[in-house]
Amino acid sequence: MSDVDRLAGLPQDQRILLAPLVRTTKWFWIWAAVLAAVTAWGAFAYALQVQSGLGVTGLNTPEYWGIYIICFVFFIGISHAGTLISAILRISNAEWRRAITRSAEFITVLVIAFGAVQPVLDLGRPDRLLFIILHGQPWSPLLWDVCSIGLYFTASSVYLYVPMIPDLALIRDLGIRPRWLYWFLAIGYQDSPRTRRMLQRIIAVLAVAVIPIAVSVHTVIAWIFAMTLRPMWHSTIFGPYFVVGAIYSGIAALILAMAILRRVYRLEAYFKLVHFNNMGLMLLLMSLLWTYFTFAEYLTAWYGGEEAELATFWSKLTGPFAVPFWLMVASCFVIPFALMCRKATRGVRGTSIASVFVVFGMWLERYTIVVPTSLHPRIEMASTHYVPSWVELSIMAATFSGFILVYMVATKFFPIISLWEIQEGREEAVREVSERVASYLPDEVRVAGS
Amino acid sequence: MPRWGMVIDLDRCNGCQACEVACRSENNVPVCGPNAAALNRTISWMRVVTEVEGEWPEVRTRFLPRPCMHCERPPCTAVCPVGATAIDEEGIVGQIYARCIGCRYCANACPYTVKSFNWRRPDYPASTLPMLNPDVSTRPVGVIEKCTFCHHRLQRAREQARVENRPLREDDYVPACAEVCPTSAIVFGDLDNPNHRVAQLVKDPRAFRLLEALGTQPKVYYLTESR
Amino acid sequence: MGWPIGRREFLASVGGAGVGLGLGALSHSFPLPPPEVKPAWSPGREEFVTSSCLLCPSHCGIRGRLVDGKLVRIDGNPLHPINRGGLCPKGVAGIQLLYHPGRLTGPMERTGPPGSNQFRRVSWEDALGRVTRVLTDLRSRGEARSVVWLAGDVSGIMAEMLRRFARLYGTPHLIQENYADGSAEVLRLSQGIGAPPAFDLAASDLVLSFGAALSEAWWCLPQAARARDAAPGRRPRWVQIDVRHSRTAARADEWVPVRPGAYGAVALGIAYVLLKEGLYDAERLNAQVEGIEDWKDETGRVVPGFRKLILRYGRTEDVSQRTGVPAETLVRLAKSFGTMSRPVAVWDQSVAWRSGGLPDALAIHALNVLVGALDRPGGILVQPPLPVPPLDGPAGGTAGGDRTAPFPAPGDLVALVANESAPPVKALFLHYANPAASSPDAEKVKGVLERVPLVVSFSPFLDESSRYAHLVLPDHTYLERWQDAPAPPTVPIPVWGLVQPVVPPLHDTRATGDVILALASGLGGEVAAGFPWSGVEDLVKERGKKLAASRSGSVFVPAFRRDELRELEARGWWLPHGLSPDEFWASIRQSGGWFDPHYDYNDRSAASQFADGRIRVFSLQARRRVASTVPDLEEGFLPLEKTPEPAEPAGDYPLRLIPYRVMTLASGGTALLPWLLEDLGVLTGDAWETWAEINPGTGRRLGLVSGQMVRIESETGGFRARLRFFPGAQPGAVNVPYGLHSAVEGWGRAGGSNPLAAVGPRRDPSTGLPDWYSSRVRVVPA
């Protein structure tokens, strides 16, 4: 019998959540084809760049870094969606997390990979990539970066994988194809109260371990810039500033993912308004944090009034970069704040719109960090501009499409919502929560008899 | 142990750019062409930076020949992930082209923007190959290059001195730009050797260094013009 | 056991992961293995050969660095008394001329139509045979005069050979461009000396330069550069009076902006203060100078003297009015010029190359006369001739050759052909000349080139003119041939630089000198008899040996020996060098040339060669000469227009065109050298293409933006350029660099255009010099 009718008889959760694994619509194929095409085009562009050098980009002196580095910071930022958020929620025992952690963790794992290749695309000599390991120079923030990203990737893969084992085991037992895959990935897990407890413990440890790693990643990326003496890069708050920005864009990305999944896989019953509302509140919080950091950053630059700093500063506020800068302010603060501070607009549509702006705005933020400073060296005011070439833009497009493509495919092989955690929620959480609540209440005080 | 350094007298300098061209010739700097020029991608280890201020008829111009400053505390070397740029024990900041992965981090870290990147495959017309200086390796596409204080000349001078077994003299090691300067505006030598002219010139009240406040401690000094 | 995972599957998955990682690791070394450092090389055999640079009139001493016999760099020759080891960017880039991919590899014969680049290789024998035949039967038919030689930058032996060849062959038409700037004419009129002035810059304490591009395109760039080469206190003070913020002005101690064509007026204004304040030595003046006070002419009519005229016309306010120079500046300049101990006023064709340039120059030189700068240290001297007789031509000409012959030669060519009475031109020889590109009326020149039955070019490149030639007999470059390089006349001492092959010829080319010898012997008879040498090398060597016998001067020596030598000769000593002629020749080749550091101030012939030994300011002769040629001047000859034109006139062509040279370009095809093209304009940072500097105010008023392409048009013609807003450009003027007029296939594509298209062939009637600095233009978006 086919996988489809296999599902028929199952309880709701399994029926709905496993559906994508066995049923594929024609729209899926259409989208996949389009995205694949874009990705292939980008690959071609890169091939061209490899064989004729970075001259095919719009880069120049002193604009040594451009789109690739911008995307690098951006994508690694997005990657903070999953692991970090889900870990925090897990540790804080936020019950509403159960439906969203899996999709979040998937974003992380897949996007890191795409983020991590950006600096490689940016290399003048990709063929010498291995030198970073062979001749690694521990003083270089770039090397710190390689390490922390590598660690983060491993950790979050494990962190994605381990909580998925029970579901994989379930699928294996249901005999859904490709059987060998699930057999292989389930690594012989047998569900039982004891194994569950074991698993819970491992997850708990991972959750705690993964948070500092996640924080370190974006801090180190910030340091790549902050360790130079360049105006408006050389800043002490860059580490936390970048982390905040990262989480901010991560949440936005997650909201978008949820909204889309909800739509295409009819998951209204699982991604409920409450989820969007809560995420919206987090978005609100982050928008305020981000604005606070941005303000602090620019105020100090301006107040210090150092010549070089001011040149960069004004080029952003009133100069050639005024448009991207104020667009950024609008889409990272004004719009999301306006939408998220009202419950009415914290629905699916509201949060999605806000998230679109935030994601876009955070890309712009990276742009206004990288480019203006590059074009304002301390000596010899640059007479040049930076106009990304079609090669750079193609490769950027390919990165986006590539990411979406693999994410789509992933949802075809793995339940995008954790079955066993939902189930666990149904069975135990209610009891647990009421016990927990009870434990908050004041104990009865026995009065000694008269 | 010598500490090689340079003094450039802005009062003598008349902005003729001979130093730029001499450096191109000595160090096999590739011709980048008009398109590169339009994109500001021309490679130049020595560049005469021109600062024009004021309005007609009150116009002031200053020419500032700018090689690599060979900072005593170079921000550029620390950030290199593969150690393809490093400062040697005599204070010369060098580039290892075969090691460079072309990340351009050093270029961004240099506050003096003296580093050039090989955006395209350098091309030397066949008939011009014989004029390449055999003492200096050409650079492949995708790596960073910059002024090396004509380090190869030091090596040659050392060999020469060893052959004639005598100590290295002040005028044994003179970079191409200093050699060609028609007004002798560029002086080169050992900053720690009181007998060398540079050591005396850096004590001149006109002496200053670029962006001294950054603490990079450049070993290229300037003497202000007398106006 | 409590572990939730079955052993078998666990191992399986670990194994799987292992394989995966393994593959991943492998994939790292893709696509290329790290490059291995190339095997150790042995430092090649290094040698140095001295010679001279011929890319501009300065003729600096150079030193080729050869490694294993290949020329890899051009240095300055440290022993050369003028440049002393320094070079300009052109001199260094000269090596790119030698190795230029566009060089012709042998004699070429045109197969396509005139102006095309369809040529085929021919053997030297055939080529020379053909030329000799034509020359022989033209001569036998008594049509020798129909042969024309057009020579660009030639001096010394090469110039003498050309003169002798022309004379012996029997044609008067040797048209030679030798950098005339009219200054010789000024000395003739005021000192009776037919030679251009030498400027003793280094010994002066105040250099007052009237638009002379001392650091850009002067006759002797290293001479000016070395005058700078001293600590602030110990070098002359530089004042640059210029119509633009030139590079020279930029690094002068003071820059005095002035309206175009107003140099003479400024000079009068300064003279006014000198005379009024009595800042001059009255006795000396009365003793040596004519024309200060009124005098009677042959008809007995009283002629107003310089003093009276100046006091009438030179009033500070009026002059300030005309020139745009503030009154106080004029006074300050005059006071320092009058009170310094060794001031000198310098000018060149920036003054001379306009109609009305002559009175300007006379007025400027009058300042030198007033402060007694003639024939004194740090003043105006005259370069003594070489102590050996020239082959031919005007004997006693200075080492630099006389600069009285006016430019542009190509113009004369056009005139010659246009002239009906003159016999038609049957054969034309182009040496170092590219008139099809460099002539202000290039189109006419091309017409001429098409009509002449035999055009022969000696250019090593297929330049614009060579494309019209029937035969191209490529010359060696200056790095491959024998020649000599005398210092330009602005140098106060005779310097004879040697040009010897730094490398053996790279291609099947021949030195034009040797070609001339071949033609001579081919022609036979007296012509052959006049050229008994087997090669130019013999002539050069012969001259070197004659210098050995001259009992003066010395081969190039280190600085300290130079001063020693000067001291000695000043005391009338001359230590015999005690070398045989051959040894002396060897040491010339070693050191790079011969020079004589001694200047004899007792020989007053450098002050005046008039019979009465006196000096004249605005002599009758000068006054008449000017009055008869230049209209509308005060008194007919003073450099003051009766109706001065407004600073910013209206009309179709409201702007002034100010063409100028950049240091990085020179005549002689340096526009072909990529290193220079990458560094073209240091002030505006332009490269590879022609740009036009305009004052930001003017630019905005015309609704133009910096960086856009524009067409610059005059009545005569127009050209394209990239517009640059530049505060150093004066309102109502456009500054355009020239030199990018010539281009050759092979290496980089310079987007150059020719400003002379808008300048046109006008000449100054009183001197016959080109009139380049009075063009009016408009700027329109392209």
Ligand SMILES: Nc1nc2c(c(=O)[nH]1)N[C@H]1C(S)=C(S)[C@@H](COP(=O)(O)OP(=O)(O)OC[C@H]3O[C@@H](n4cnc5c(=O)[nH]c(N)nc54)[C@H](O)[C@@H]3O)O[C@H]1N2
């Ligand atoms: N680098 C270099 N040196 C050269 C040459 C070269 O091509 N390049 N060529 C050599 C040759 S062939 C020659 S003929 C000489 C020519 O050398 P110069 O005599 O220097 O000729 P230009 O450079 O044309 O001089 C023009 C100068 O006069 C100023 N000027 C422009 N318009 C006016 C005006 O209306 N009035 C006055 N008084 N001044 C004005 C300009 O600012 C400019 O600086 O240089 C020789 N040396």
Ligand SMILES: Nc1nc2c(c(=O)[nH]1)N[C@H]1C(S)=C(S)[C@@H](COP(=O)(O)OP(=O)(O)OC[C@H]3O[C@@H](n4cnc5c(=O)[nH]c(N)nc54)[C@H](O)[C@@H]3O)O[C@H]1N2
């Ligand atoms: N646009 C423009 N026109 C100009 C000038 C300018 O600066 N710009 N300058 C004007 C002045 S002042 C002058 S003096 C004249 C000069 O005008 P020309 O005497 O025509 O000098 P160039 O125009 O430099 O052309 C010289 C030619 O000689 C060739 N050549 C180079 N090396 C050698 C060699 O070793 N031997 C021989 N036989 N030929 C060689 C080159 O191919 C070059 O084309 O031009 C005048 N016209």
Ligand code: SF4
């Ligand atoms: S060579 Fe000398 S004078 Fe010319 S620009 Fe360089 S430093 Fe200045």
Ligand code: SF4
């Ligand atoms: S100048 Fe720039 S490149 Fe040179 S040492 Fe200093 S930091 Fe490094």
Ligand code: SF4
């Ligand atoms: S570009 Fe080359 S030298 Fe510079 S940091 Fe990167 S690897 Fe090092």
Ligand code: SF4
């Ligand atoms: S020192 Fe050598 S490498 Fe550095 S600028 Fe001068 S010539 Fe070029």
Ligand code: SF4
């Ligand atoms: S100044 Fe003239 S002669 Fe001297 S190097 Fe430059 S081009 Fe050659």
Ligand SMILES: [Mo]
């Ligand atoms: Mo000339």
